[in-house]
Amino acid sequence: MAITVQGVTLPYSGLFIEHWQAPAAGVYAVMGPNGAGKSQWLSLLAGQLKVRGGTVKRGRHRIGLVMQHPEHQIAEDRVSAEMLWPYGETRRTAPDFLASVAQVRTRWALDGFWDDSPWTLSTGQKRRLVFAVYDLLNPDVLLLDEPSEALDGEWKDRTRRWVAERAQDHLVLIASHDWPWVLSFVDQGYWCEGTLDNKPRDLGELWYERQVPPSGRLEELWRELLDRSAPVGLREWIDPQIAAGQAVKLWHWKHGAR
Template sequence: MHAVEIQNLEWKYANTREFALKGVSLTIEQNRFIGIVGPNEMGKTTLVSAIRGLIPHSINGVYRGAVKVLGREVRTAPSIDLAALIGFVFADPESQFTAMTVEEELVFGMENLGYTTAEIAERLDWVTRIAMLDDLLDKSPYDISGGQKQRVAIASVLAMNPPVLILDEPTSMIDPLGKDLIFDILRQLKEEGDRTIIVVEHNVEQLAQLADEMILVYDGAVLRHAPTREFFNDPGFLSAHDVDVPQVTALGARLRAAGWLPPETPLPLTIDELYEAVGPRLITSTEAPR
């Protein structure tokens, strides 16, 4: 069973002329880490909103095609069922807060899904640890830093243990340290390997090191869906569609163009990969000083 299966999805928001999604079809396997990139206002958030079921359940418009998550048809599934299947973290964490303290926020979703007291205690301990929230449980979620708010939002969704987790630009409103902490959480979740993770994100430097596959959304369509290394192996195509590549990948492309890397060599995604590809050649081609 696929984690996500989309067939010829089209969507037009109410009171607009153009379709925001245009014939999107894609398949995502279970327990994969998927990165979604593309310019702003090109359909990324609309796509993940359709996967979550916010479209069409909570947003009006014209809907064609089909979206299935773990075999369930999103369009017809009850909202409570979708909440158990799919966790969704918004770019603005405050938009999903409902409680007066961080602990109450983490517990709220579990109570709605009917978790027992013992299950709630166990899950609360786990998400508090993984999201580094031990010192914040008694604080208001509205009175903490932006990075802390985002970690609370992620933890509140994780507490419900959804098999599919979607994060829509989770680092867009926080500082560099906060971004690193968010990616640390995502790295831990990937290592556990028991859920499908879909992340809309502009920070390709760290995303490329975690994602198993990447998707480029442009003008309401999926232009490219490929394993991460293959996806970033054509920086020119990505640049033409306003998508950045990791700096080390861009450097690798320049070195390949200059003949330092064979044309068939995949471009590096990390500094270690770049050194492995180029380092020995640099050493042998550089004459030691006399």
């Protein structure tokens, strides 16, 4: 893909990007501490952040950015208008377009508040609305900034499935602090702190190497087991069933019954 960033230093965060070239397709995570420049980097790729030095080439790709705060991307007084404003009257009546709209409405469960004001929605529902807008716009590259925030468990699952399906033939970059969520379906990622990795790395290795404080007891258990060189995988803690299966094996091993 002809999107490249070279020799750019971002303001405030000071993140330096020596050279970065976008992969052709797939889903990649962008991880790093608060204030490291993850959101700025996505804004730079989307063309919303101007920098004084370096070069940013975006080619002719259509790039969509779902921002951290869904309210930054809502402007209309009806959910329907928020979805449809980018399209002219002719397009709006085309059968293929109407079929796409129906599919997107169903995917993001918007039917119940199609004629409501977006401003009356909860934060999780607003985020779903912005996902739906970009689902319909169908950009070549989709940038998602903290997409799992404010979503309940069901919608985290549904969003994961949508992103994974989309990444089969599109590029998706996800900035997040939600390690369990991204590790559950993203293989590779970039670490962002001072500098940006120029090549994506195995996300499980990144999680272990960066020694981030654990988000929960199962993650903490797994880190302890890995530190003790137990024969467990880097990502097994993401799924409690897999983790339990592995722990049962360890238990039997210790007690002499395999």
